[in-house]
Amino acid sequence: MTLTLALQLCSVFGITSLLAFGGGNAVIPQFELLTVTVHHWLTAQQFTDSFAIAQAAPGPSTLIVSLLGFRAGGVWGALIATAAMVIPTGIIVWGVAKLWDRGHGEKVWRHALQDGMAPIAVGLILAGGVVVAQHAESNWVQLAMTVIATGILCVSKTNPLIVAVSCGVVGYVLGA
């Protein structure tokens, strides 16, 4: 790990994270441009594979940056890229959360913001679910699994982890 590479990783992931309005996936094209075309840290195929792994693996999919950093500079590269991705934006969120909490006395305004935004958030969550389904669901087996799993989760208190593992097993059995 040279100092130059460390600084490049900081600038690529630190600056890009501050432009990530609309979530981590919004800057995936920018990451591809910088890591594949500009810096040649990995090939386009390796980038696509990294994306798939980060989507399926546990944790936030934005941790694709760990894989990109790993390709660029091993374990240290992964750590620097990850820190650069989450720390600057984390500080901003921390500041906003403090301000938000300070408004605790202003009950009317707080309730207005909170209750007024809640139905909009539910709409955004449904929109996100539909968009993901359009990308990720390619056959009727998956669609049927989603419908059945949604029903089970809505009417019972089944642990979602059990439902997820069951879907993985059904996908394996019916797909194989």
Place this chain on the structure above:
Amino acid sequence: MTEAVAEEVEAEKPPPHATAWEIAVTFNEISLSSFGGGLSAWSREMVVARRKWMDDAEFLSAMTICRILPGANQVNVAVFVGTKLAGARGAFAALAGLIAMPTLLLVGIAALYAAFQHSHALHHVLDGFAAAAVAMTLQMVWKTGRTTLTSIVPIILFAATFVFNGLLRWPLWWTLLATAPFGIAWAWNRAHRKALAVKAHAP
């Protein structure tokens, strides 16, 4: 009627508190449970349903704020919840809990993936996980919808947001500009009337 309203307003609970360790453990559990997606649904399951650190309205508004701010949404939500529970220490604990283990796992998985990437079985299992992640998201819509979509105005706001963002694919900013002013005006008006009702009822 006014009595019920007064009770509801006065029954506001003291802000919850948790140690940095509890926060880190909880977000680690959220993170490791969410393979194949569904991270926001897991966050709600743990923060609202199990730990009862926030109610639905509070969690949903935190989510919306975190979407507006730059950065990865779920990372932002963790920092927001951590800050609310235990300040800067809480924020750091939530962040570390959310990303430490997955970062290590990812680097390990990346090495294994090279060997298995052409396996059809692996892809079928991943397809199953994807289906479950969508199901968790829809279940979250159902659960949060039941507590927040309780009259005609929120239902219209919900439907409009879904159509703009999910079907017409407007960017987040346009969607919020078109819906948030109405939502806040409606809720302000309602909260204001509630506050007046409480005042009128006070001795």
